[in-house]
Amino acid sequence: MGLQTVFRAVIMGAPGSGKGTVSSRIAQSFALKHLSSGDMLRANIEAKTDLGLLMKSCIDQGQLVPDDVISRLVLSSLRGLEQTSWLLDGFPRTVAQADALDSVYDVDSVINLDVPSQTIRERLTSRWVHLPSGRVYNIDFNPPKKPGLDDVTGEPLVQRDDDSPETVSRRLKDYARQTQPVLEYYRSKGVLETFSGTETNKIWPHVHAFLTRKIPGNQQALGKA
């Protein structure tokens, strides 16, 4: 048996750019483990852990949680995954977080979803989520089979407290100020790949083709767009 090669990727993009949607397609098509910092935080809030209780108001207001808190949470979930290919969604969001990740792992590719703010504003007001699983729906784009209910479990869907129009504006501003420098960070390392557009279905085939080229042979078994 040859040495198995591991592939480590990050997906970036403004809130609502389609990171979760594209990540679940990537996880289905390629053998990558999807890790979402937002899902981890919401799971902590749901479970009422100390961390969840402490971070809830910050998240509801659309503010980033402190770098040390999120870095500890995400890096601990990556512990033990040295031999696993993964896709990180929502982390890093600041240069300090990118440095924290860099001290543990080299990232092979960063997929940057570049979607206009106006498109994002429209999407987020019609986003519905199943909190326990992180499954995400949209009234126009991918509605649930039964209105208001998760397709898999039949449990109720909710709108996120941070998807109100005012909070979305704040998150978009913070993205430009705090997260765009992370794109420069990865561009300078030569691993940034940007995909621009207003529709996930048009962006996805390009992401799929890119990963099919990038991911070492043994990971491609399931690769079909």
Ligand SMILES: Nc1nc2c(ncn2[C@@H]2O[C@H](COP(=O)(O)OP(=O)(O)O)[C@@H](O)[C@H]2O)c(=O)[nH]1
């Ligand atoms: N109308 C429309 N909605 C989309 C498209 N792609 C994703 N969405 C929806 O937009 C919202 C934000 O997408 P999501 O993947 O959650 O973005 P994230 O915040 O970057 O993880 C969700 O409600 C998606 O279902 C698209 O091409 N068109």
Ligand SMILES: Nc1ncnc2c1ncn2[C@@H]1O[C@H](COP(=O)(O)OP(=O)(O)O)[C@@H](O)[C@H]1O
């Ligand atoms: N890497 C991170 N650093 C700081 N805060 C984070 C991070 N990831 C998630 N959060 C917090 O969780 C919220 C939701 O994140 P996420 O689910 O990735 O949503 P979106 O991509 O739609 O903004 C963020 O607005 C922020 O409060």
